[in-house]
Amino acid sequence: MSQASRTRPSGSSTVLSEAYDTALLDLDGVVYAGGQAIDHAVEALGTARDGGMHLAYVTNNALRTPDAVAEHLTELGVPAESADVITSAQAVARLIADQLPAGARVLVVGGEGLRVALRERGLQPVESADDGPVAVAQGYGGPDMTWGRFAEAAYAVNSGLPWFASNTDLTIPSARGIAPGNGAAVEVVRIATGAEPQVAGKPLPPMHRETVLRTGAERPLVVGDRLDTDIEGAFNGGVDSLLVLTGVTDAAQLLAAKPEHRPTYVDADLRGLLTGQPEVTQDGEGFGCGGWTASVRGEELALDGDGEALDGLRALSAAAWSHAGEGSCGLDAAKAVARLGL
Numbered sequence: 001m002s003q004a005s006r007t008r009p010s011g012s013s014t015v016l017s018e019a020y021d022t023a024l025l026d027l028d029g030v031v032y033a034g035g036q037a038i039d040h041a042v043e044a045l046g047t048a049r050d051g052g053m054h055l056a057y058v059t060n061n062a063l064r065t066p067d068a069v070a071e072h073l074t075e076l077g078v079p080a081e082s083a084d085v086i087t088s089a090q091a092v093a094r095l096i097a098d099q100l101p102a103g104a105r106v107l108v109v110g111g112e113g114l115r116v117a118l119r120e121r122g123l124q125p126v127e128s129a130d131d132g133p134v135a136v137a138q139g140y141g142g143p144d145m146t147w148g149r150f151a152e153a154a155y156a157v158n159s160g161l162p163w164f165a166s167n168t169d170l171t172i173p174s175a176r177g178i179a180p181g182n183g184a185a186v187e188v189v190r191i192a193t194g195a196e197p198q199v200a201g202k203p204l205p206p207m208h209r210e211t212v213l214r215t216g217a218e219r220p221l222v223v224g225d226r227l228d229t230d231i232e233g234a235f236n237g238g239v240d241s242l243l244v245l246t247g248v249t250d251a252a253q254l255l256a257a258k259p260e261h262r263p264t265y266v267d268a269d270l271r272g273l274l275t276g277q278p279e280v281t282q283d284g285e286g287f288g289c290g291g292w293t294a295s296v297r298g299e300e301l302a303l304d305g306d307g308e309a310l311d312g313l314r315a316l317s318a319a320a321w322s323h324a325g326e327g328s329c330g331l332d333a334a335k336a337v338a339r340l341g342l
Helices: 041-050 066-076 088-097 112-120 147-158 182-193 205-215 227-237 251-255 270-274 309-324 334-340
Strands: 022-025 054-059 085-087 105-109 124-126 135-138 163-165 171-174 177-180 220-224 240-244 265-267 281-283 286-289 292-297 300-305
Touching (some): 041 270, 054 066, 054 205, 066 085, 085 088, 088 112, 088 163, 105 147, 112 124, 147 182, 163 182, 205 227, 220 227, 240 270, 251 309, 251 334, 265 270, 265 309, 286 309
Parallel strands (some): 022 054, 054 085, 105 135, 240 265
Antiparallel strands (some): 171 177, 286 292, 292 300
């Protein structure tokens, strides 16, 4: 089944950590949230790694350096080296370096991760529009980034300089809930300038290119919590994906997913790497998984039977995606989802 015509989650008789050579793991909402490890993440990743799966951590968050991310992961109990971490800062730095001469000055509106990535590509980070930059690089700078940084970006972009953004995620998960992400900050500069940035991060090709170059993955599995970055990035890269429900995506959003947002597999958390995946079967106009059968009744998605909640969600996904075809399912799924407690 091609990803473009995916109408149901796939099954796998092989444990996913054995079926794929490399897990390309998102961080926020997948491995940790608010700096703390998500339940079961440490143990599941350790088991997958011990079984021979290569673990790479691919994040749109450009704030921290790969060294800092690897150190944090190691402190959480997930041993990692800086080479295991790929950030959108690295992807945007390569994108900029491909267009500018070595040593070019770049105005940085972001954190240390972006500065380090630019230097790695032979570019010179500067802090002001008055420092002679020839481009602007914007990445997530943390919750304490001041309004003056956005002003510097606006001055430079309004003067005609090319503008690059590490990513445009509007939100980012935190220990206290969902907070504004770099995409919200990019909107501030966009409104002030009317310009459009070149964007490197997930789901766009520069991030996938950076990831493949740095990991050498041959059979990668993208693992993420966001449909519009992780799953769409896998779709754009032509590789399989696993959606985990530990971050921003909920059951209703999954059921309404457009073709490019439909994951290959769905599971509760990273323990999904350690199992196969059940088949979703079609029986007439219904779709079955485990003890559940999902179907379309009038303007609603209906769910019959009982069993594991995730099996019910897989069956519902098949009913919703099949009904929607190349669009987004607008059927009422509230009652069906409520039955699953998701």
